[in-house]
Amino acid sequence: MSSEIEYKDPVVDWETRAYWEACARHELTVQRCGACGKVQHRPRAICASCLSGEVETLVASGRGTVHTFTIVRQNQVPPFASACPYVLAYVDLEEGPRLLTNIVDCEPDSVAVGMPVQVEFVDTGEFAVPRFRPA
Amino acid sequence: MTISGTFAIAGAYEHPTRWAPDKTEMQIIGESARGALQDAGLGIEDVDGLFSTSMAGGGMGIVNVAEYLDLKPSYMDGTNIGGSSFVAHVSHAGAAIAGGLCEVALIVYGSTSASDARAIGTGMGMGRDPHTAFTSPYGQTVVSSYAMSARRHMHEYGTRPEQLAEIAVAMRHHASLNPHAKMRKPIGVEDVLGSRLIADPLHLLDCCIISDGGGALVVTSLERARDLQRPPVRVLGSGEAVWHQEIGSPKLLEIAARESGERALGMAGLHHGDIDLCTIYDSFTITVLLTLENLGFCKPGEGGDFVSGGRIALGGALPVNPDGGGLSSNHPGMRGIFLVIEAVQQLRGECGERQVEGARTAVVHGTGGILSAAHSGATLVLAAE
Structure with a gap:
């Protein structure tokens, strides 16, 4: 019988702290450039499109769709190791x-490309880790 | 100015070991250097350019290699762009030679991944730092990352697991003809599909093996290579590219090979129909399929049909990895050097039972890193004189 993945507090730095602090409030964030309007993830101090x-x-919004996935069995x-099989997407x-x-929150075999999903958070102590379940 | 055709591979040697608990990585590097220099008819004293990297060596690794070989090269390059590194080293050496920075370049690799029990595909990717914090919580492995590319290909194009399996079957057939290959017992599509799933849709036999091994290449100017004992293999084209998932959402099925391949074939002035064989980094079956599509040997989505019916096996329309590749011959973690060595030996016509008859031109493509995330591509176009 498999168990759930145990998430640990992420290692943060100056550029990523705001993201993980938002996760601790159960908010998923992305960045938008005030100069060129590009939206980016992962967080960084500069816009990677225009610097x-x-x-x-x-x-x-925390809503999205599965672009691709796999069921990790090893x-x-x-x-x-003890969490296999689990879905990476x-x-x-x-x-x-x-x-x-x-x-x-679903059978691994029921996951499909294009499936609508919704974010949820697992508290890890100081921060939290976002993951998704069927919407 | 172009470096196309100005330099050549004058020596090549693949270390025969696949399991070396009695050897160190440096020893394999030393023995491989000796083999390639003997092949070229040169001595270690002729080497003034050194190119090397490894998974274990760290950023200063090349200095340690120089020390082990008691070399004081005038030019060194420890570029590490993953398993494709040694493919890139060939063109870097060519540029250095053309620029007068060195004359005889030694490219060398050695690894004891298997006897060190490194679980490359299913036991790494657990960094604890701010950058990997966005991936490491989720249990990403190398296999699972490539599996997500395979899943997406199946979704977009209807590619079937048995088509991927055909790639593994062809590689094993080739390995059965290679006396040094690690896995030589022929297999069929049903064996691949019947092997256990590691990360859907990739089965155990869709994944490369883990072996020990090493190899070396000697690169010099075409002029000098013509005076040496082996027929020169000319480098007509080269290209590099990097591809990643950051910022926007690039198409997962477009990989670095698309850009590096176009650059390399463009530099060589050759078309796909001019190519007699390919050596392609086959970390997983899906890697070969996506590389063939992105290099332009078939259209996106046509890879499943392209690899079926023995078309990439010896005797087929485009033989790929006649040595058996990483899926069956050897894979110590950074396989790029073996892609170049096999292409050189094929173009020199010395491959015995696995020889591609009349091979005059080859495309070599290495992928480094994680295909569905950050990865590099390095392509060479090689030709017999």
Whole structure:
């Protein structure tokens, strides 16, 4: 019988702290450039399209669709070894960016490309880790 | 100015070991250097350019290699762009030679991944730093990352698991003809589909093996290579590219090979129909399929049909990896050097039972990193004189 993945507090730095602090409030955020309007993830101090420093944090809807996924059946690293099988996926957010995540709260075999999903958060102590479940 | 055709591979050697608990990585590097220099008819004293990298060596690795070989090269390059690194080293060496920075370049690799029990595909990717914080919580493995590319390909184009399996079957057939290959017992499509799933839709036999091994290449100017003992293999084209998932949402099925391949074939002035064989980094079956599509040997979505019916096996329309590739011959973690060595030996016509008859031109493509995320591509176009 598999167990759930145990998430740990992420290691943060100056550029990523605001993202993880928002996660702790159960808000998923992306960045938008005040100069050129591009939306980006992962967070960084500059806009990677125009190198402007005017990047704003924007709270995402938390809704997205599964772009692709796999059911991981072998991972030798604890804590994942005992969590197999679990679903690893790329989710396309409504705001545009794509992020790597887990899909939970459903049978792995029921996950499909294009499936609508909704973010949820697992508290890890100081912060929280976002993952997705069927919408 | 172009470096196309100005330099050549004058020596190549693949270390025969696949399991070396009795050897160190440096020893394999030393033995491989000796093999390639003997092949070229040169000595270590002729080497003034050194190119090397490894998974274990760290950023200063090339200095340690120089020390081990007691070399004081005038030019060194420890570029690490993943498993494709050694493919890129060939063109970097060519540029350095054309620029007069060195004359005889030694490219060398050695690894004891298997005897060190490194679980490359299913036991890594657990960084604890701010950058990997966005991926490491989710249990991403190398296999699962490539599996997501395979899933997307199946979704967009209806590609079937048995089509991917055909790639593994062809590689194993080739390995059965290669006395040094690690896995030589022929398999069929049903064996691949019957092997356990590691990360859907990739089965165990869709994944490369883990072996020990190493190899080396000697690169010099075409002029000098013509005076040496082996027939020169000319480098007509080269290209590099990097591709990643950041910021926007690029198409997952467009990979770095699309850009590096176009650059390399463009530099060579050759078309796909001019190419006699390919050596392609086959970390997983899907890697071969996506690379063939992105290099332009078939259209996006046509890869499943392209690899079926023995078309990429010896005797087929476009033989790929006649040595058996990483799926069956050897894979110590950074396989790029073996892609170049096999292409060189094929173009010199010395491959015995696995020889592609009359091979005059080859495309070599290495992928480094994670295909569905950040990865590099390095392509070479090689030709016999």
